[in-house]
Structure formats: C-alpha cells, structure tokens
Amino acid sequence: MFKMIRIYVLIPLLLSAGLLLNMVSAGNGTGEVVELNIEGVIGPATDDYIERALQTAAESRAELVVIKMDTPGGLDTAMRGIVKNISNSAVPVASFVTPTGARAASAGTYILYASHIAAMAPGTNLGAATPVQIGGGAAPAKTDKAQDKNKANDADKSDKQPIAAADDAMKRKLVNDAVAYIRGLAQLHGRNEAWAEKAVREGASLPAGDALKMKVIDIIATGMGDLLKQIDGREVSVQGQKRILHTDGLTIRLLEPDWRSRFLSVITNPTIAYILMLIGIYGLILEFSNPGAIVPGTVGAISILIALYAFQLLPVNYAGMGLILLGVALMVGEAFEPSFGILGIGGVIAFVIGSVILIDTDVPGFDIDISVIIIFTVISALIFILVIGMAIRARRRPVVSGLEEMIGGEAVVKDDFDRKGMVSIHSELWQAVSDRPLHKGQSVKVTGISGLTLEVEPHNTSIEEKE
Incomplete structure (x- = not known):
C-alpha cells in the first residue's frame, strides 16, 4: 500500500519536473546560435535580410544571433530599420566586427551600439558616424582658426549669409538628431555616451583595443568560438527582461539571405533601378508607336513597375525623375517635329542632369555610375531622335508600291x-x-x-x- 502511495506521489512530481525543464528549455532556446553576415553597403535589402533572419531565430528559439559585420555604412532609413529590429528582437543579438581589417563605420557604429553584445576582432575599427546630408555631406566642425578667418571675411560674404545660415541650420538638425539617437542606444546598453557623440559630431574612429578600454564595446574576440566562450554566463536585457546567456559549445547555424532578399539587393542597386526605368520607358514608347507588338509593352510595363518599387525604397530626387521624363519627351518631340536640334539638345541636357541628381544621397555605393548615364544618354538620343524620326519620315512618304x-x-x-x-x-x-x-x-x-x-x-x- 505504501508503495502505491509513493508511486502516486512520484508521478505528479516527475510530470511537474518535466514541465519545468521544458519551460526552462523554451526560455533558454534550442541550443544553437544563428549567424548572419553584413558585408558592404547597408541598404533596403540588408534591412529585409536582418528582419527575416531575426524572425526565423525567434521562431526556432535560438539562444543568440550573431551579426558578423564589415561595412562602410549605408542609408539612414535602412540602418534605423535594422536598429528597430534588433531592439525589438526576442533573441539576444551580438554584433561582431570581423575579420581582421573589417570596420563598422557610419551606420555600422549605430548597429553596434544597438546590439545586446558589441564585439570586435583585433585589427578592426568603428566610428565616423557623422550623418551624410541628403544632397550633400555634412561639413566637419570648424577649428578656432577657421572661425576667425571666417569672421574676417564676413564683410565680403554678407550677401551669402542667409543661404549659409539655412544650410548650417539643416546640418545642425541632422547632427543633433543623430547624436540624440546614438546616445539613447548607448544608455540602453550602458556604453560610452560621450564617445558616441564625438563619433557623430567629429567623425571620430577607434581601433578595437581603445574601444574596449573606453567601454564602447564589450568584448574583443578572435573568432566565433572565442566570442561564444567569453559571453557565456553574461547577463543581458532583452525586451526589458534579464537573461543569462549559455553559449559555450553551442552549434552555429548560418542563415544566408533568401531569394527575396537577394532579388531586393539587385533591384535596389541604383544603377539597376535606373536601367530598369529606362527599359520600361523605351518599351512603352515602342508599344504605343507600334500597337500590337505586345513584347515591348509587356517587357516595358514589368520593368517600370519593378523600377518604381525599387525607387520607393531608395532616396530618390523626384525633380531628377521629372527631368529624365522631360528629356525623353523633348527628344521624342525632336523626332516628330524637327527643330534644327533645339528640342533634341535640350532633351539630352535635361536627361543627363536628371540622371545625375536622381539618387538624392552622397552615401558611397548609392550613386549611378557616370559611364552608365553616358551610355544610356547616347542610346536614348539614337532611339528617340534618329530611329523614331526615320520611322515617322518613312510613314509620311507617299506609297510607291501595292x-x-x-x-x-x-x-x-x-x-x-x-x-x-x-x-x-x-x-x-x-x-x-x-x-x-x-x-x-x-x-x-x-x-x-x-x-x-x-x-x-x-x-x-x-x-x-x-x-
């Protein structure tokens, strides 16, 4: 009888213990680390990749996500999207600047500050986080000598003061907003706020060793294995809750960008988006001039819709797009109504200027190659002025057969x-x-x-x- 009582008592205890172990396992993850990679310029495709990967890591209840990073920076909108995803992630995120020689410049610095764990490999650096103004770079801080020199020349530049004042006010707004943003990230994870502000205002940079001494980062690691050993047992705050990391000896699962992120990476390349837009314009014009051709209209419609989707994600100057369309209209006008080259020359000039200013940012990697602009300007002039012009003149000739x-x-x-x-x-x-x-x-x-x-x-x- 006593044995029966013991069995009835032990069974609920065993079930409760099993349930408790499952809860602990669910809280601590599945015993794997998800590895992501950011290489090159940060753009909309990078934001999409990180967002999807963090969702996958949360669904699989991973213990940790490690973002290996080597970037010169990127678009502000994409960077802020990544920071939001990291801050709202249910899985702790460690940003790791690696391998030796890598950097986390500009937007990469913000991502490093936003991560639960900030790590760097020896021989890497971070910083230079001054925001790039849309349509031009932010000016560096002036020294006292430069200020004195400017004061001496104020009398000669009085007519330029309103423009300069407005320009300086815009730069101050950009810098002050960026300073407040990165200081907030520093406060969130107990990192060096003063240096963060210096990185924004003065474009300061730090090597890995100095960054660790100044509490800008948490760890210097030689590789993934070393990183996971060092952060094992470290406490982090995830969505306002304290969590102890158990990372030593965990398996590492690499998550590559899926087809959607890769497709997005291709079409959000400004040069590719620009080419798609022009192919779309050419196709629609050819379809309208030859109704029933079908192929030009189909290809043109698909290309221009993809281009518009890409431009929605990019910092586009719509004045530039308007100039491109005006240039095309003027070149077509030259083909229909020859004006001794006036419409054609005006169309070429408008087309080139619009192409140059189409992408409204100075962030490296987000400009349209000038050689592509020249090639498509020549192609456009030949198509719209010569080819279409010849076709129109041939159509207007009297019929000589049939x-x-x-x-x-x-x-x-x-x-x-x-x-x-x-x-x-x-x-x-x-x-x-x-x-x-x-x-x-x-x-x-x-x-x-x-x-x-x-x-x-x-x-x-x-x-x-x-x-």
Whole structure:
C-alpha cells in the first residue's frame, strides 16, 4: 500500500519536473546560435535580410544571433530599420566586427551600439558616424582658426549669409538628431555616451583595443568560438527582461539571405533601378508607336513597375525623375517635329542632369555610375531622335508600291461605258466604276479601290490611247 502511495506521489512530481525543464528549455532556446553576415553597403535589402533572419531565430528559439559585420555604412532609413529590429528582437543579438581589417563605420557604429553584445576582432575599427546630408555631406566642425578667418571675411560674404545660415541650420538638425539617437542606444546598453557623440559630431574612429578600454564595446574576440566562450554566463536585457546567456559549445547555424532578399539587393542597386526605368520607358514608347507588338509593352510595363518599387525604397530626387521624363519627351518631340536640334539638345541636357541628381544621397555605393548615364544618354538620343524620326519620315512618304500606290494615279478608259467598264493603268486592265459616262481614250483619276474594282473620275482633259 505504501508503495502505491509513493508511486502516486512520484508521478505528479516527475510530470511537474518535466514541465519545468521544458519551460526552462523554451526560455533558454534550442541550443544553437544563428549567424548572419553584413558585408558592404547597408541598404533596403540588408534591412529585409536582418528582419527575416531575426524572425526565423525567434521562431526556432535560438539562444543568440550573431551579426558578423564589415561595412562602410549605408542609408539612414535602412540602418534605423535594422536598429528597430534588433531592439525589438526576442533573441539576444551580438554584433561582431570581423575579420581582421573589417570596420563598422557610419551606420555600422549605430548597429553596434544597438546590439545586446558589441564585439570586435583585433585589427578592426568603428566610428565616423557623422550623418551624410541628403544632397550633400555634412561639413566637419570648424577649428578656432577657421572661425576667425571666417569672421574676417564676413564683410565680403554678407550677401551669402542667409543661404549659409539655412544650410548650417539643416546640418545642425541632422547632427543633433543623430547624436540624440546614438546616445539613447548607448544608455540602453550602458556604453560610452560621450564617445558616441564625438563619433557623430567629429567623425571620430577607434581601433578595437581603445574601444574596449573606453567601454564602447564589450568584448574583443578572435573568432566565433572565442566570442561564444567569453559571453557565456553574461547577463543581458532583452525586451526589458534579464537573461543569462549559455553559449559555450553551442552549434552555429548560418542563415544566408533568401531569394527575396537577394532579388531586393539587385533591384535596389541604383544603377539597376535606373536601367530598369529606362527599359520600361523605351518599351512603352515602342508599344504605343507600334500597337500590337505586345513584347515591348509587356517587357516595358514589368520593368517600370519593378523600377518604381525599387525607387520607393531608395532616396530618390523626384525633380531628377521629372527631368529624365522631360528629356525623353523633348527628344521624342525632336523626332516628330524637327527643330534644327533645339528640342533634341535640350532633351539630352535635361536627361543627363536628371540622371545625375536622381539618387538624392552622397552615401558611397548609392550613386549611378557616370559611364552608365553616358551610355544610356547616347542610346536614348539614337532611339528617340534618329530611329523614331526615320520611322515617322518613312510613314509620311507617299506609297510607291501595292494597291494603295494606284490611288491618285492616272488611268485611260479602254471603251465607252456609262457606269462600269475597263480602264488601263500601269499596263494592266482593271474594272472601274464612275458616276459619270466615260469615253474611250479618256484620262481618268483613280480615287479609291474596292476589292478588285477601281473608283475613277474624269480629268478635265482627255487623250487618245496610243495603239
């Protein structure tokens, strides 16, 4: 009986212990580390990749996500999206600047500050986080000597002061916003706020060793294994809750960008988006000028829709896009109404200027290659001015062959007839109809064709047909 009682007591205890272990396992993760990679310029595709990867890591209840990073920076919108995803992640995130020689410049510095763990490999650096102004770079801070020199020249530049003041005000807004943003990230994870501000205001940079001494980062690690050993047992705050990391000896699972992120990476390349837009314009113009061709219209519609989607994610200057469309319209106008080159030259100039200013940022890696602009300017001029112009001129020429060529031609009546008879034209006999009586040898004009019957009317004069 006592044995039965013990069994009934032990069974609930064992079930409770098993449930508790499952809860702990669920809280601590599945015993794996998810590895992500950011290489090169940070853009919309990078933001999409990190967002999807963090969702996957959360669904698989991973213990940690490690973002290996080597970047010169990127777009502000993409960087802020990544920071939001990291801050709201249910899985702790460690940013690791690696391998030796890598950097986390500009946008990479913000991502490093936003991560739960900030790590760097020896021989790496971070910083230079001054925001790049849309349409131009932010000016560096002026030294006292430069300020004195500027004061001495103020009298000569009084007419430029309103413009300079407005420009300086915009730069101050950008810098102050960036300073507040990175200081907030530093406070969130207990990192060096003063140096973060210096990185923004002065574009300061630090090597890994100095960054560790100044509490800008948490760890210097030689590799993934070393990183996981050093952070094992470290406490981090995830969504406001404390969590102890258990990372030593965990398996590492690499998550590569999926097809969507790779496709997005291709089409959000400004040069690719620019080419797609022009292909779309060419295709639609060719379709409208030759209705029923189908292929140009289909390719053009798909290309221009993809380009518009890409431009939605990029910092586009719509004045530049307007100038490109104006340039195309002027070149087409030159083809329809020759103006001794005035419309064509104006169209080429508008096209080039619009192409240069289309992407409204100075962030490296987000500009359109000038050689591509030159090539497509020449192609556009040839297509719209020469090819379409030749096609229009050919269409306006009188018909010199076929049945239509006989309209307006001169025929000779073979025999007298009242309403219907035979006429000779181009040494051929044709049936003809006329609303007036006609006589043999009379010269008539062909006014229309109905099937194999000519519609004719008499000239004022007549000639005798030569036998």
